[in-house]
Amino acid sequence: MSAQTVLVVDDERDIRELLTITLGRMDLQVDAVGTVGEARRALGERSYDLCFTDMRLPDGTGHEVIELISAEHPDTPVAMITAYGNVDAAVSALKAGAFDFVSKPVDIQMLRRLVRTALTLAEEKRSGHAASARQDSNERLIGDSSAMQQVRATIGKLARNQAPVYIAGESGVGKELVARLIHEQGPRASGPFVPVNCGAIPSELMESEFFGHRKGSFTGAAGDKEGLFQAANGGTLFLDEVAELPLHMQVKLLRAIQEKAVRPIGAREEVPVDVRILSATHKNLATLVEQGQFRQDLFYRINVIELRVPPLRERRGDVTLLSNFVLRQLAAKSGDSPGQLLPAALQALESYDFPGNVRELENILERAMAMCDGDLIDVSDLMLPQRTARAAAEAIPAMAGGAPMAPPPAPAASPTADGGLDDYISNLERTAIIKALEESRYNKTAAAKKLGITFRALRYKLKKLGID
Numbered sequence: 265m266s267a268q269t270v271l272v273v274d275d276e277r278d279i280r281e282l283l284t285i286t287l288g289r290m291d292l293q294v295d296a297v298g299t300v301g302e303a304r305r306a307l308g309e310r311s312y313d314l315c316f317t318d319m320r321l322p323d324g325t326g327h328e329v330i331e332l333i334s335a336e337h338p339d340t341p342v343a344m345i346t347a348y349g350n351v352d353a354a355v356s357a358l359k360a361g362a363f364d365f366v367s368k369p370v371d372i373q374m375l376r377r378l379v380r381t382a383l384t385l386a387e388e389k390r391s392g393h394a395a396s397a398r399q400d401s402n403e404r405l406i407g408d409s410s411a412m413q414q415v416r417a418t419i420g421k422l423a424r425n426q427a428p429v430y431i432a433g434e435s436g437v438g439k440e441l442v443a444r445l446i447h448e449q450g451p452r453a454s455g456p457f458v459p460v461n462c463g464a465i466p467s468e469l470m471e472s473e474f475f476g477h478r479k480g481s482f483t484g485a486a487g488d489k490e491g492l493f494q495a496a497n498g499g500t501l502f503l504d505e506v507a508e509l510p511l512h513m514q515v516k517l518l519r520a521i522q523e524k525a526v527r528p529i530g531a532r533e534e535v536p537v538d539v540r541i542l543s544a545t546h547k548n549l550a551t552l553v554e555q556g557q558f559r560q561d562l563f564y565r566i567n568v569i570e571l572r573v574p575p576l577r578e579r580r581g582d583v584t585l586l587s588n589f590v591l592r593q594l595a596a597k598s599g600d601s602p603g604q605l606l607p608a609a610l611q612a613l614e615s616y617d618f619p620g621n622v623r624e625l626e627n628i629l630e631r632a633m634a635m636c637d638g639d640l641i642d643v644s645d646l647m648l649p650q651r652t653a654r655a656a657a658e659a660i661p662a663m664a665g666g667a668p669m670a671p672p673p674a675p676a677a678s679p680t681a682d683g684g685l686d687d688y689i690s691n692l693e694r695t696a697i698i699k700a701l702e703e704s705r706y707n708k709t710a711a712a713k714k715l716g717i718t719f720r721a722l723r724y725k726l727k728k729l730g731i732d
Contacts, residue, residue: 268383272296273303273317273329274345283316286372300324314382315342319353327360334361341382358427358568374524377538384451406589407582411574418571423449428566431544433573436623439544440504442573447500452540455499460492463508470513472529481530493526493537500540507545507552518562541566576618583614590629603633608643616648634724694729
């Protein structure tokens with residue numbers, strides 16, 4: 265089996281020699297040239313498994329090398345060599361199609377990890393792993409609409425490089441699933457995928473959570489702890505709801521991304537990390553930048569490539585496929601047979617706007633399966649939020665077959681209480697269910713009959729209301 269080959273394009277002799285020696289020790293065959301013209305000739309004579317190119321060359325730029333390889337050798341990953349701290353050059357290279365970038369002075373360990381990642385990508389392409397990954401994407405990212413076909417195609421392209429990706433979309437569209445697919449279809453698939461909700465971490469704990477800490481660095485630090493960046497080393501860190509990061513953490517995050525290193529609290533030296541950054545939020549980051557709530561430099565660093573995931577109302581043709589998929593999943597969890605949507609119910613779903621997108625569809629169908637008789641789901645079982653508040657409030661007393669219902673506790677005595685209509689209805693439901701359970705000596709089948717609902721509907725209500 266012939267050795268894998270690497271092309272190095274740099275006009276500095278020391279850099280060429282350093283890369284040639286380092287890559288040679290990895291059993292790679294290296295061709296090193298100093299100009300764009302020499303790179304063109306080398307690429308015309310043989311194919312390479314990987315290419316490193318400097319940004320500035322005597323007769324052109326590294327962008328020309330990237331564009332040449334992208335056009336004529338699309339399966340060859342290219343890494344840009346940039347000056348230390350030159351973030352603009354790195355971002356520009358990634359947008360042009362570079363796989364990743366290396367800063368001068370070159371960190372040998374980081375270089376070796378980058379090479380292994382790049383060569384893994386090339387090997388997976390040859391072995392057909394990419395095709396099987398795309399098939400997996402089709403099975404998990406449901407939809408035949410042109411919008412979803414475009415999303416899947418973009419995921420396949422983004423998986424081939426290491427550029428930071430910003431995933432934009434409303435709540436519930438499946439941004440984390442998209443991030444997972446980008447990770448799983450790329451060369452980091454064997455590494456960890458670490459998702460973190462930036463809005464769920466208390467501000468005072470953020471630095472420790474992201475970068476780790478050393479024993480005794482603050483009160484309560486009983487031992488060393490690695491942060492999220494270290495946990496994602498060799499893989500992908502997904503920053504969900506990145507807009508929720510406070511400004512002081514945005515500064516620290518920007519440095520960690522730029523320098524590919526983190527400094528744990530209490531540590532004297534930075535720790536190198538090899539992490540791909542994917543981020544997402546349902547908010548408009550560009551607007552937040554204009555308002556001074558999100559740093560512009562961080563925005564441009566994480567938003568090298570933007571992928572928009574369309575809301576469900578923009579792909580209504582996918583509602584049937586999604587619904588059937590969700591119903592099969594629910595059936596697999598419960599052990600029941602899959603539910604079937606009657607034509608009127610399906611029509612109602614297809615005409616609904618789904619402000620909560622796919623997540624809302626899942627909740628609607630789970631509720632419908634609990635409320636329907638048998639396995640047939642009708643419009644009334646969907647309980648789409650189109651009824652008036654009065655009708656909603658009157659629906660629960662009717663559940664008990666018209667029998668008088670004991671009033672709920674005083675704090676929820678009316679829909680205008682602080683909890684609002686949802687809490688009011690939940691209290692009515694809870695009171696009715698507990699009363700029925702007590703009267704039937706906690707026989708759930710008898711309680712469901714007393715309430716005039718199915719056993720499955722009662723089981724759903726018990727779970728929803730947290731009644732043990």
